[in-house]
Amino acid sequence: MLSVQGIEKSYGGIRALDGASLDVEEGKIIGIIGPNGAGKTTLFKIISGFVKPNSGKILFEGKNIENSQSHEIARTGLIRTFQLSKALTKMTVLENLMLAPKYQEGEKIWNVWLQPKLIKDQEEESREKALSLLKSFELFRLKDEYAGALSGGQKRLLELARAIMAEPKMLLLDEPFSGVNPYLGMRLLDHIESLRSDCGMTFLIIEHDMPMIMQLSDYIYVLNKGQVIASGLPREVKEDEGVLDAYLGGV
DSSP: EEEEEEEEETTTTEEEEEEEEEEEOTTTTTEOOOTTTHHHHHHHHHHHSSSOOEEEEETTTEETTTTHHHHHHHTEEEEEOOSSSOOOTTBBBBHHHHHHSOGGGGGSHHHHOOOOHHHHHHHHHHHHHHHHHHHHHGEEEEEEEEBBOOOHHHHHHHHHHHHHHHHOEEEEEEEESTTHHHHHHHHHHHHHHHHHHHHHHHEEEEEEEEEHHHHSSSSEEEEEETTTEEEEEEEEEHTHHHHHHHHHTOO
């Protein structure tokens, strides 16, 4: 579904990515781990179109996207979340979700006069879907609260729910368990697993919480100094000497 081939990215004299490659099969949960500064978030930025690579290819469903803009990539169904929550703090929880659906007719100013019923019907459909998601994510009671008032864990749940409103084919999650208490972390993990099992959704996840990512992932890639130094099943990666050296500072 996603193929990242030999991506290189330099900032001045610093090489953030040095020929990084990985593949993600449809319906799988793939983890990316590595020490701080390994290039994980830079790779996400490049895949999602926020940063352009110096060289390399990225194919999503067989189409080159390495030169596409971030909004164009999002419209293909490749949606990302961020390391720091991007909740719109001055809007309510419900309003945050209502913003997410693609191709909203109300965004075209002339449709306010030409297609008022279409806009009303579409907004009502989006509202029903948003309310259903908020119930599923146990955020319904907070639907009229400002998103800025949520806890860190609640903002993570909101961000995942908002991403789902955009009807993704694949989700890139950047440290979804960071700053989340154990209870909300387990709820988030359950949601990810159910989205894969019930909806067939595909995930590529960066995470520092080793127990979580080992439990969640079908396959794991390890980045260090901009290169993939190991990949395999979670149990294989845990026993890889190169991985241990990278985390202990031996590489």
